[in-house]
Amino acid sequence: MARVNRLFMASSRKARLYGGMDAEERRTERRLKLIDAAIEVYGEVGYRSATVKAICEAAELTERYFYESFANSEALLIAAYNHVVGHLHEEMTAAAAAAGDDAEARLHAALTLYFTRLKEHPKPARVFLLEISGISPAVDAVKLDAGRVFSDILVPPVLDAKHGDRGAAATLLSTGMVGAVISIALRWVSKQYPQTVEDVVAIAASFCRVALTDLRLR
Amino acid sequence: MARVNRLFMASSRKARLYGGMDAEERRTERRLKLIDAAIEVYGEVGYRSATVKAICEAAELTERYFYESFANSEALLIAAYNHVVGHLHEEMTAAAAAAGDDAEARLHAALTLYFTRLKEHPKPARVFLLEISGISPAVDAVKLDAGRVFSDILVPPVLDAKHGDRGAAATLLSTGMVGAVISIALRWVSKQYPQTVEDVVAIAASFCRVALTDLRLR
């Protein structure tokens, strides 16, 4: 337990260095290596067949460090998912913001970024499009939340929470929109990108437009 | 091996009867019981935690009969999926046909049937909405095919295969449409049907309309 060390340290003294890194830095570095390795391995063989051992080998670490950072495989899946998706969502948000105020332009920008990244990184793509379904309630919850965020980026929630009564219907619209975009993405990826990013974005956008206009009319 | 018996039979002689049933009848009956039990158990605990033993108990059969009808758990999942979805698709097709020639009316009829059944049978719903993702390439293929059928029912393929060049884009439209409908269904089911069937159908229909009109414009 690293905690024991703390007892001997004044509040801000650093732990012993290894490889120039403090104990906590080393730990987070290992954690990151595990997440990267997990994405790699999931991309190769899928989450279900990805063993702890295989991931550790890919990360050039031993099992011990797996359990140092994660309680179990599922925790790593969630961490990997959040890692990839969190970053992607940040970028999408930024892209949307950079596109100005026009809803249509923002939508186009966010989707373009989404599909561009998807094409650039096929393996992470697999993690967050496919591997994440139906593993466990905890994982489903994570996915659900990511979907909500995704939706809010594409079509900022003007009415979502406000119109209590209509809120539920709005949720279904968002859900449908995200489902359409993700399904399109999944197919596009698994067929190895037969269309240009532009073309796919155009198709995805038409589904988003449904949600956009329907939400306004309500 | 039941085959050995055949050697002693003239071409059409029946096998020994048990419980009034011929060997093959008994076998198919057991197969069906296993499929029903599987749907039940998947609905309770999910495919991943559904053990062969539990399914056999639910079917009131022993493991031996599991392996008589299925090579492994995955085979049973596929059979259960096809069983449920095949039936559903038949009904949807019939409903669409009964609704006449108007595309909009047919769409409405098919969707109404879909969501109605979904509400009537929560457990099968779980099997074919959720459990089926990312198990294995074989299972994914089955799902993909079901999606195609589903799409063809909702929006009959006027242009799909014909316009070779545009075919790929049409596929993405269908994919998006089915993805939207299924995502909506999934959410609706998991929130325990907060809206009326009518309302959900209306929302789902608006996504289908995108595909419908876009496919015509191409």
Next chain:
DNA sequence: GTTATCTGACAATAAGGATTGTCAATTCTG
């Protein structure tokens, strides 16, 4: 250089479930 800490390799353990095999009881055929 000595000592405490950290690391890597790997053994040991544990657990869960699939798949196969055995055998006695049951049900049919003649």
Next chain:
DNA sequence: CAGAATTGACAATCCTTATTGTCAGATAAC
């Protein structure tokens, strides 16, 4: 009824992987 086929219960085996534990060697601090 006698004999063969069929069934049900359940044990035995086999595998796979997660998880924990051990230990010798490497690394940094003093």
